[in-house]
Amino acid sequence: xxxxxxxxxxxxxxxxxxxxxxxxxxxxxxxxxxxxxxxxxxxxxxxxxxxxxxxxxxxxxxxxxxxxxxxxxxxxxxxxxxxxxxxxxxxxxxxxxxxxxxxxxxxxxxxxxxxxxxxxxxxxxxxxxxxxxxxxxxxxxxxxxxxxxxxxxxxxxxxxxxxxxxxxxxxxxxxxxxxxxxxxxxxxxxxxxxxxxxxxxxxxxxxxxxxxxxxxxxxxxxxxxxxxxxxxxx
Amino acid sequence: xxxxxxxxxxxxxxxxxxxxxxxxxxxxxxxxxxxxxxxxxxxxxxxxxxxxxxxxxxxxxxxxxxxxxxxxxxxxxxxxxxxxxxxxxxxxxxxxxxxxxxxxxxxxxxxxxxxxxxxxxxxxxxxxxxxxxxxxxxxxxxxxxxxxxxxxxxxxxxxxxxxxxxxxxxxxxxxxxxxxxxxxxxxxxxxxxxxxxxxxxxxxxxxxxxxxxxxxxxxxxxxxxxxxxxxxxx
Amino acid sequence: xxxxxxxxxxxxxxxxxxxxxxxxxxxxxxxxxxxxxxxxxxxxxxxxxxxxxxxxxxxxxxxxxxxxxxxxxxxxxxxxxxxxxxxxxxxxxxxxxxxxxxxxxxxxxxxxxxxxxxxxxxxxxxxxxxxxxxxxxxxxxxxxxxxxxxxxxxxxxxxxxxxxxxxxxxxxxxxxxxxxxxxxxxxxxxxxxxxxxxxxxxxxxxxxxxxxxxxxxxxxxxxxxxxxxxxxxx
Amino acid sequence: xxxxxxxxxxxxxxxxxxxxxxxxxxxxxxxxxxxxxxxxxxxxxxxxxxxxxxxxxxxxxxxxxxxxxxxxxxxxxxxxxxxxxxxxxxxxxxxxxxxxxxxxxxxxxxxxxxxxxxxxxxxxxxxxxxxxxxxxxxxxxxxxxxxxxxxxxxxxxxxxxxxxxxxxxxxxxxxxxxxxxxxxxxxxxxxxxxxxxxxxxxxxxxxxxxxxxxxxxxxxxxxxxxxxxxxxxx
Numbered sequence: 001x002x003x004x005x006x007x008x009x010x011x012x013x014x015x016x017x018x019x020x021x022x023x024x025x026x027x028x029x030x031x032x033x034x035x036x037x038x039x040x041x042x043x044x045x046x047x048x049x050x051x052x053x054x055x056x057x058x059x060x061x062x063x064x065x066x067x068x069x070x071x072x073x074x075x076x077x078x079x080x081x082x083x084x085x086x087x088x089x090x091x092x093x094x095x096x097x098x099x100x101x102x103x104x105x106x107x108x109x110x111x112x113x114x115x116x117x118x119x120x121x122x123x124x125x126x127x128x129x130x131x132x133x134x135x136x137x138x139x140x141x142x143x144x145x146x147x148x149x150x151x152x153x154x155x156x157x158x159x160x161x162x163x164x165x166x167x168x169x170x171x172x173x174x175x176x177x178x179x180x181x182x183x184x185x186x187x188x189x190x191x192x193x194x195x196x197x198x199x200x201x202x203x204x205x206x207x208x209x210x211x212x213x214x215x216x217x218x219x220x221x222x223x224x225x226x227x228x229x230x231x232x233x234x
Numbered sequence: 235x236x237x238x239x240x241x242x243x244x245x246x247x248x249x250x251x252x253x254x255x256x257x258x259x260x261x262x263x264x265x266x267x268x269x270x271x272x273x274x275x276x277x278x279x280x281x282x283x284x285x286x287x288x289x290x291x292x293x294x295x296x297x298x299x300x301x302x303x304x305x306x307x308x309x310x311x312x313x314x315x316x317x318x319x320x321x322x323x324x325x326x327x328x329x330x331x332x333x334x335x336x337x338x339x340x341x342x343x344x345x346x347x348x349x350x351x352x353x354x355x356x357x358x359x360x361x362x363x364x365x366x367x368x369x370x371x372x373x374x375x376x377x378x379x380x381x382x383x384x385x386x387x388x389x390x391x392x393x394x395x396x397x398x399x400x401x402x403x404x405x406x407x408x409x410x411x412x413x414x415x416x417x418x419x420x421x422x423x424x425x426x427x428x429x430x431x432x433x434x435x436x437x438x439x440x441x442x443x444x445x446x447x448x449x450x451x452x453x454x455x456x457x458x459x460x461x462x463x464x465x466x467x468x
Numbered sequence: 469x470x471x472x473x474x475x476x477x478x479x480x481x482x483x484x485x486x487x488x489x490x491x492x493x494x495x496x497x498x499x500x501x502x503x504x505x506x507x508x509x510x511x512x513x514x515x516x517x518x519x520x521x522x523x524x525x526x527x528x529x530x531x532x533x534x535x536x537x538x539x540x541x542x543x544x545x546x547x548x549x550x551x552x553x554x555x556x557x558x559x560x561x562x563x564x565x566x567x568x569x570x571x572x573x574x575x576x577x578x579x580x581x582x583x584x585x586x587x588x589x590x591x592x593x594x595x596x597x598x599x600x601x602x603x604x605x606x607x608x609x610x611x612x613x614x615x616x617x618x619x620x621x622x623x624x625x626x627x628x629x630x631x632x633x634x635x636x637x638x639x640x641x642x643x644x645x646x647x648x649x650x651x652x653x654x655x656x657x658x659x660x661x662x663x664x665x666x667x668x669x670x671x672x673x674x675x676x677x678x679x680x681x682x683x684x685x686x687x688x689x690x691x692x693x694x695x696x697x698x699x700x701x702x
Numbered sequence: 703x704x705x706x707x708x709x710x711x712x713x714x715x716x717x718x719x720x721x722x723x724x725x726x727x728x729x730x731x732x733x734x735x736x737x738x739x740x741x742x743x744x745x746x747x748x749x750x751x752x753x754x755x756x757x758x759x760x761x762x763x764x765x766x767x768x769x770x771x772x773x774x775x776x777x778x779x780x781x782x783x784x785x786x787x788x789x790x791x792x793x794x795x796x797x798x799x800x801x802x803x804x805x806x807x808x809x810x811x812x813x814x815x816x817x818x819x820x821x822x823x824x825x826x827x828x829x830x831x832x833x834x835x836x837x838x839x840x841x842x843x844x845x846x847x848x849x850x851x852x853x854x855x856x857x858x859x860x861x862x863x864x865x866x867x868x869x870x871x872x873x874x875x876x877x878x879x880x881x882x883x884x885x886x887x888x889x890x891x892x893x894x895x896x897x898x899x900x901x902x903x904x905x906x907x908x909x910x911x912x913x914x915x916x917x918x919x920x921x922x923x924x925x926x927x928x929x930x931x932x933x934x935x936x
Contacts, residue, residue: 013369028294029380060262064245065242066242067693084427086561089322094319139249140258201322323558328780454926461473474916476772484841497758501900530742531711531721533708611731669900674710676896
C-alpha cells in the first residue's frame with residue numbers, strides 16, 4: 001500500500017466523490033454544512049439527532065463578538081483587503097491552548113476512563129471548567145445539555161464533567177460541554193479542536209464582511225499605538 | 235458614534251447575544267452551521283428554501299481531495315502537530331485568485347447589470363467558466379441549479395452565467411454556479427470568497443484528522459525533495 | 469528535465485549546499501543575514517557595497533512600532549503562546565497591497581522604462597509617494613539615498629522616483645526609496661515585497677518577545693471589546 | 703503605568719526611533735539585518751564578535767532545500783500568487799515542536815543549571831541531539847562551534863550539550879548548537895524559536911521567487927493527488 005493515500009475525495013470527468021458518496025447525487029441538498037463536517041470527521045452521515053446535536057455544538061462556537069481572533073483578522077484585512085482568506089487564516093492562528101484548546105483537553109481528559117474524584121485529585125486546573133463572565137452557570141452549557149437530553153446524548157461524559165465541576169465548585173463552560181458531547185458522539189478527541197476552528201472560520205468571515213462595511217481596524221491601530229508610545233513621547 | 239463598533243455579538247453574565255438574537259435561547263438547536271453562516275452574513279435567519287440552497291452551496295466547497303490547500307495543511311501539521319489551527323490557517327492562505335477567487339469574480343461580474351454579449355465582448359477570461367476535468371458539464375453545477383429551481387432561486391443571474399457559458403462554449407463550473415446563486419440570494423459579492431473559505435476550513439479539519447491517523451506528509455516531502463535535488467546530486 | 473526541481477539547497481551526510489556553496493565552509497561566518505538574503509534572491513554573494521545597501525534597505529523595514537501587523541501577532545500569541553511561529557505568520561498575513569505592496573508596485577512601475585511625465589500622466593496614485601506623518605520629507609529616504617550615493621547605487625531609478633515625487637509635490641517615502649533601490653541593484657520586482665516580509669518577520673519576533681514579558685494584548689482586547697459593544701449594552 | 707505600552711518603536715514627523723536609537727541616523731548603514739535582529743531581541747547593538755556569531759546562527763537556519771515548510775509555501779503561492787506574504791506565513795506555520803522547536807527546547811534545558819549526567823537521567827529524548835542524515839557529525843555544528851571559539855563564546859553551555867551528546871552517543875545537531883550558543887549570548891530561551899522563524903522567512907522568500915520562475919507546485923499537486931487516490935479509482 002502506498003504511504004500516499006487519502007480516502008476523502010477524488011474526481012473523474014463525470015464524478016466527484018467524497019468519502020465514497022457521490023457529491024452531487026448523494027450529498028448536495030441533503031446534508032447541511034454541519035452534517036458535512038460530521039461526515040468529514042466520521043465517514044458517516046449523521047442521523048437526525050446527531051445532526052441536531054453536532055450542529056448546535058458547532059454553532060455555539062461561531063460568534064463571540066470582538067475577540068482577539070476577530071481583531072487579528074480585522075487588523076490583517078486592513079493591510080491586505082485583496083486577500084481575505086489570509087485575514088481569516090490570521091484569525092485562526094490564535095485558536096491555541098488558551099482559548100479553543102480547552103475543548104480538546106476536556107475531551108481527552110474525559111475519555112481516559114477516570115472517576116471525577118481522581119480527575120480532581122490529579123489536575124489542578126481542569127479544562128472546560130470556569131468562566132470569567134458567565135457564572136454561576138454558562139447559559140450555553142445549559143442549552144447544549146438540554147439538546148443532548150432531547151436527542152438522547154446526555155450520557156456518562158456529560159455526567160462526569162458535571163460531577164467534576166461540582167467538586168471544584170466551578171461551572172462547566174461551553175468548551176467543557178462541547179468536549180463532553182464530542183465524547184458522547186464518539187468523536188476522536190483530536191478532531192475536537194477542529195470543530196472550534198471550522199466554526200470560528202464562519203464567524204471570522206462575518207467579522208471581515210462587517211469590517212469591509214463598518215471598519216474599526218484603523219481606529220484600533222491608532223488608538224493603541226498612541227497609548228503604547230505615550231511614555232516615549234514625553 | 236464611535237468608530238469602534240460591532241453589531242455581531244456581545245455578552246453579559248447571563249446573556250450571549252449574536253446579531254440581536256439570544257444564542258442559547260433562539261439559535262442553538264434551531265440553526266444548523268450553514269444557517270448560522272447565512273445569519274452572520276445577512277443578519278437574517280434563512281427560511282427553509284434559503285437554508286437548503288445556501289447549505290448546498292457551502293457543502294459543495296468542503297472537500298476536493300488532495301488539493302494544494304490540503305497538502306499545505308498536512309505539511310504544516312507534520313512540523314507542528316500541537317497547533318492544528320495553524321495547519322488549517324496555512325491551508326486557507328492559498329484560497330486566492332487562482333482557485334476560490336473565481337467565485338467572487340463571477341458574483342461581481344454578474345452583479346454589474348451587463349448583458350451576456352457585453353460580458354463576453356469585454357472579458358477574455360470569464361471567472362466561473364471552464365474546468366480542466368469536468369467537461370462538457372460540471373455535475374455540481376447541474377445539481378446546484380436543480381436545487382435552485384426547486385427552491386425558486388433559479389433566476390436572472392443563473393440564466394446570465396449560462397448564457398455567457400453558451401457564448402463561450404464553456405461549461406459553468408461550480409464556482410460560477412455558486413457566484414450566480416450568491417447573487418440570487420442577494421449576498422454581497424465581498425462575502426462570496428468567504429463561503430469558500432469557511433467551507434474549506436471544514437474540509438481541512440477532515441484532512442488533518444486523516445493525516446493524524448494515516449499520514450502522507452513525510453512521504454510527500456521525501457519524494458519531492460529527492461526529485462527536486464536529483465540534478466544537483468550528480 | 470523534471471518539473472520538480474529546485475536549485476536552492478540540498479544535503480548529503482557530509483555536505484549541506486546552498487545555491488552551489490558549501491554552507492558550513494563557504495557561508496557561515498562570512499555572510500551576515502542580509503547578505504544571505506541577497507544570496508538567496510540573486511544567487512550571488514554581495515560585494516561590500518551591495519551588502520551595505522541591501523542590509524540598510526532590509527533594516528529600514530524591521531520595526532515600525534505598534535503597527536496593525538504587530539498587533540495581529542500579539543493578539544494571536546495571547547491565544548496560542550505555544551505556537552509563536554503562528555503568531556509571526558498571522559502578523560505577516562497583512563503585508564499586502566495597503567502597506568508593503570507599495571514597494572513592489574513602485575519597483576514594477578520604475579522598471580517599465582517610462583519617463584516621469586508619462587508615469588504621472590498615466591497614474592493617479594503612485595506607489596511609494598506620500599506619507600501621512602513624515603512630510604515634507606521621509607527621513608529614511610534621505611538616509612537610504614545617502615547610502616546609495618556612498619555605495620555608487622544612486623542611479624536612474626532613484627532619479628526617476630524623485631522626479632515623479634517632484635511633479636506630484638509628494639515626498640518619496642521609504643517604500644518608494646526601497647523600490648527604486650531594488651531596481652538599482654537589479655532585483656526582480658517580484659522579490660521586492662519579500663524584502664519587507666523577511667524584515668517584518670524579524671520585527672515581529674521582537675514584538676512577541678516583548679509581549680511575553682510586558683503583555684498588552686489582553687488589555688487591547690478588553691478595551692476594544694468594551695467600545696465595540698457599548699451601543700448594544702444600553 | 704498603562705498596560706498598553708511598547709518600547710520598541712515610535713515616530714514623529716521628523717523622527718523614527720527604534721529602541722531608543724534614531725533609525726536613519728544611528729541604525730541604517732551601520733547595522734546589518736542580523737545585527738538588527740540582535741538589537742530587537744536584546745536592546746543592545748552587538749559588538750563585532752557578537753555580530754559574527756549571531757549572524758552565523760541565523761544564517762544556518764535560512765535554507766534547507768525543499769522542506770515541508772518550503773513546500774507548504776510554494777503550494778500556497780500556486781493558489782494566491784498575489785499574496786506572497788500569505789505564502790511565507792503558511793510556510794512559517796509549520797515551524798513548531800517537530801522541526802524548529804528543538805532549538806528552543808535545547809536552550810531551555812541547558813539554562814536550567816543541571817549536569818550532563820542529570821539531563822541524560824531525566825530525559826529520554828534530548829532536543830538538539832541526533833540527525834537522520836548528518837552523522838556521526840553535523841558539519842554545521844562543527845563550524846558554529848569553531849566560530850564560537852574564534853569569538854570567545856565557546857563556553858559552558860556548548861560544553862554541556864557536547865557532554866550530553868557524548869553520553870547519549872549522538873551528534874549535537876545544528877539546532878542543539880544554536881540552542882547552546884543562544885545561552886552563551888545570554889538570549890532569552892523564548893526568543894530562540896524566533897531566530898529560526900525569522901531565518902526561515904528569508905529562505906521562504908527565496909523559494910517563492912524560484913517558484914515564480916521555475917514552478918514545481920502544480921506538478922507536486924498532480925503527482926501526489928494521483929498517488930493518493932489511486933486505490934479509489936480501481
